Amino acid sequence: xxxxxxxxxxxxxxxxxxxxxxxxxxxxxxxxxxxxxxxxxxxxxxxxxxxxxxxxxxxxxxxxxxxxxxxxxxxxxxxxxxxxxxxxxxxxxxxxxxxxxxxxxxxxxxxxxxxxxxxxxxxxxxxxxxxxxxxxxxxxx
Numbered sequence: 001x002x003x004x005x006x007x008x009x010x011x012x013x014x015x016x017x018x019x020x021x022x023x024x025x026x027x028x029x030x031x032x033x034x035x036x037x038x039x040x041x042x043x044x045x046x047x048x049x050x051x052x053x054x055x056x057x058x059x060x061x062x063x064x065x066x067x068x069x070x071x072x073x074x075x076x077x078x079x080x081x082x083x084x085x086x087x088x089x090x091x092x093x094x095x096x097x098x099x100x101x102x103x104x105x106x107x108x109x110x111x112x113x114x115x116x117x118x119x120x121x122x123x124x125x126x127x128x129x130x131x132x133x134x135x136x137x138x139x140x141x
């Protein structure tokens with residue numbers, strides 16, 4: 001399993017945000033500078049995270065982004081799904097729809113792939129944003 005760049009960037013951005021001291025609003029430009037990501041990419045990712053309900057956005061002076069939930073309550077699975085959608089190990093995982101896979105109509109494994117996807121999601125859900133931020137704080141110290 002490999003994350004897309006946007007999912008990877010979402011984890012990087014939120015880890016940097018959660019590692020920051022205080023409850024200040026987070027600006028896209030500060031997070032871009034902190035992570036080394038281009039500002040347009042950071043803005044795009046923050047927008048996706050906001051749309052998924054992980055962040056709230058406030059416009060104007062003193063505006064920016066803030067966590068909608070405590071980083072202890074946000075998991076790696078939440079972040080990935082905010083950017084990628086539901087976690088599925090294969091195209092046909094968890095779907096009763098016909099896929100473009102050449103084996104779709106006769107695949108014996110398809111009915112069971114949701115078990116694999118669910119297990120991977122549970123593993124990712126076992127890692128909190130606070131755990132990732134804590135590791136980053138130790139590295140920065």
